Each structure stands twice: as C-alpha cells, then as structure tokens.
Amino acid sequence: MLFHTLLLAGTASASCLHGLSKFKRQEGGEGGVPISQFGYTGLIGPLNWASLGPENEACKTGKQQSPINIDQSVSLATERPVVTIEQQPVEFENLGSTVEVIVNGTTSFAGNDFRLKQFHVHTPSEHRVGEEFFPMEAHFVHEGVTDPNQIAVISVLFQMSANETSTPFISGLRPHLAAISTPGTKTAIESGLDFASMINHVQTTELFQYTGSLTTPPCAEGLTFLVTKNPLPLDVDTFNDIKRVVKFNSRYTQNTLGEENLIGVAMVAGTEQQFTPPPVLSPGQGQEQEQEQAAGGEEQPTPSAGAGVREGEGGAAQITSGATVVISEIAGMPTSLLAVIA
CATH class of the missing domain: 3.10.200.10 (Alpha carbonic anhydrase)
Structure with a gap:
C-alpha cells in the first residue's frame, strides 16, 4: 500500500x-x-x-x-x-x-x-x-x-x-x-x-x-x-x-x-463525533498514579461539599459519617455521582 x-x-x-x-x-x-x-x-x-x-x-x-x-x-x-x-x-x-x-x-x-x-x-x-x-x-x-x-x-x-x-x-x-x-x-x-x-x-x-x-x-x-x-x-x-x-x-x-x-x-471537532482529549495531568501526577497502581492502591474520589460536609480549619472540608457528597472526579476523569459516607 x-x-x-x-x-x-x-x-x-x-x-x-x-x-x-x-x-x-x-x-x-x-x-x-x-x-x-x-x-x-x-x-x-x-x-x-x-x-x-x-x-x-x-x-x-x-x-x-x-x-x-x-x-x-x-x-x-x-x-x-x-x-x-x-x-x-x-x-x-x-x-x-x-x-x-x-x-x-x-x-x-x-x-x-x-x-x-x-x-x-x-x-x-x-x-x-x-x-x-x-x-x-x-x-x-x-x-x-x-x-x-x-x-x-x-x-x-x-x-x-x-x-x-x-x-x-x-x-x-x-x-x-x-x-x-x-x-x-x-x-x-x-x-x-x-x-x-x-x-x-x-x-x-x-x-x-x-x-x-x-x-x-x-x-x-x-x-x-x-x-x-x-x-x-x-x-x-x-x-x-x-x-x-x-x-x-x-x-x-x-x-x-x-x-x-x-x-x-x-x-469533527465540536460535533457529537468529536474526539475527547485525555485529562491534562500536573507535573509528576502521572508518575504518582502509576506508583499508587503499582502498590495496589486505588484512586480516591474527589468529593464536593454537600449535606453533612462541614468546613474545618482553614476552610477545608471535613467529611463525617452519614455525609452526602457529590463525587466530581475519579482517576482524573470528570464524573457526577451522589454518595453517602458510611
């Protein structure tokens, strides 16, 4: 060819x-x-x-x-x-x-x-x-x-x-x-x-x-x-x-x-058939994820504040049992899931 x-x-x-x-x-x-x-x-x-x-x-x-x-x-x-x-x-x-x-x-x-x-x-x-x-x-x-x-x-x-x-x-x-x-x-x-x-x-x-x-x-x-x-x-x-x-x-x-x-x-850019680019990782982030996977660790979801989530010192969110959270990211990919903390 x-x-x-x-x-x-x-x-x-x-x-x-x-x-x-x-x-x-x-x-x-x-x-x-x-x-x-x-x-x-x-x-x-x-x-x-x-x-x-x-x-x-x-x-x-x-x-x-x-x-x-x-x-x-x-x-x-x-x-x-x-x-x-x-x-x-x-x-x-x-x-x-x-x-x-x-x-x-x-x-x-x-x-x-x-x-x-x-x-x-x-x-x-x-x-x-x-x-x-x-x-x-x-x-x-x-x-x-x-x-x-x-x-x-x-x-x-x-x-x-x-x-x-x-x-x-x-x-x-x-x-x-x-x-x-x-x-x-x-x-x-x-x-x-x-x-x-x-x-x-x-x-x-x-x-x-x-x-x-x-x-x-x-x-x-x-x-x-x-x-x-x-x-x-x-x-x-x-x-x-x-x-x-x-x-x-x-x-x-x-x-x-x-x-x-x-x-x-x-x-096809900007259409329903568009190709979605992979997430942009910060310097060293990809290496950290590879190390976690090699060690058998799992990627932790990133929560957004919801019911049962209160602010601690410095404005950081503190998650308590029974809290309702929205998971906005899993393994670097955007998502939208509602979850309850056990």
Whole structure:
C-alpha cells in the first residue's frame, strides 16, 4: 500500500522525494530546478495538501504520519548506522519549499544497504523531543540499494550556540546562499562539503528510531526515521542566513503514531463525533498514579461539599459519617455521582 501511494507521486515536486529513482523529477526552467507546488501557508499549506492531488490522500488519512513529538514511547535504535560520504562536488538547489544538496553516499543499517541521494533542511525543526523544538533539522534521504522502495531518513537536529561555530557541512553552505536566494535556482559547490563531524555524530550519539512518513506530499508511510537525540551546534549568523532563504518550512506535529490523523480529528471537532482529549495531568501526577497502581492502591474520589460536609480549619472540608457528597472526579476523569459516607 505504501509503495502504491509512492508510485502515484511519480511527478510530484516534493523535497523529500527528490533524487529517488522511483520518481520522475520535473524539469526546471532554463537549466534551473523544479519549484515545489506545495507550501506551508494558506491553501497550499499542510492542512490542504490532500487537495493538491489524489496522490496526497495519506496526508489526511494516514495514521503513521511524521513529524512527531518524540516521547518515551519511541525507542532508541539498537545499532548504529555506518555512514560513508566521500569528498565530492555537490549541487546546491532552492526548491522553494527548502534548500537541498545533491550528494552521493552510502549507509548500512539493520542489515540493509542504502544510497544517500540528497539532504535538505527545515526551519524550525519538524521533530520535537520531549515537546522541545529546535531551530533547524536536516534530513538525509536514502533509498535501498537492492530494493529502491526502502526509504530511510537520518534526521539531524541543531541547537543554537553562542560559543561554537556551526558544524562544517552547514557552515559550508553559507557562502553559496546568495547564489540560490531565488526559488528554482542552483549552484555548484565544487570543493564539496565536510561531512566528517556529522558522520561521527550520527555514529556515536543515540538515535531515536520509528516508522513514519514523508513530511511533505504525498505523505507516504513506511519510512524508517533515525533522529539524533543530541543536536549539533548552529551559530546565530549561519542560522539567520539560512532562515532568510528557506523561510518557514515545517509541517505541524502529527498525532501519536497509530492514532487518528489530526485532519480527521479537526473535521469533527465540536460535533457529537468529536474526539475527547485525555485529562491534562500536573507535573509528576502521572508518575504518582502509576506508583499508587503499582502498590495496589486505588484512586480516591474527589468529593464536593454537600449535606453533612462541614468546613474545618482553614476552610477545608471535613467529611463525617452519614455525609452526602457529590463525587466530581475519579482517576482524573470528570464524573457526577451522589454518595453517602458510611
């Protein structure tokens, strides 16, 4: 089903797809590059991507959509990818939806070999870790060597730093940004980029691993995401120069993996078919409840004052035998029950 969806996107101009052999890339005008036909604002933005073409159906129906907030439910990868990127000339492009570098490399992971096809950036980050977002994220997009239908993305997060310069493969882009400031333009970086520190980082830091989707149309699912737990440094001037060209290009955080697509949730919001959110717990409350349950304890109901309930010192309610109370909450869920204290 995933790859049927991917094949429908044969002429899609989507940053996550560029360079992959499964897709026919649109030609740019006068030696330029194709400009993406989707965006991040208004009617071409993420809420309406499914309307831009039938191949984008997963954008509004898929339940394994990316990006996500990475929480405790997302596991760490149990092995490290082996990444090789030789020194080489690269092509730097402005697709309108992002800036992208066409570069060759290889990655071995989980018994599979992948070819690196390109990397592109998102400002701000698309993934969040424990609800925290980052100023920038780079996606290194790979396809399988023996099975091009296999797609893997290594996602590198960046954090602003006042004391460190940007990691070299990002700082190496800065002198060439002016040449691609207009969407549809490209330039060659003949000297290439220095990926050594990035490779070392990916192969030494912990990585979150999950199965998700393209974060741009057609939002096809079944991709392997490896997201760095710790970010690389990004200096302020480099970030501002990249942001000035890229603008804002992050898809909103998707629902928990396996749960209803948020567009489907929005379609019934405020109606009888609406999805009711879980109660919001105060810091530490969830942990306390788990500890009580583990100890065999039961959640105590929260009473409201009624007949037989009188105020004690400091205005606190004192419940006596025979008192009538209204139970307004059980296990964090609102309720309305009339009870008599034995």
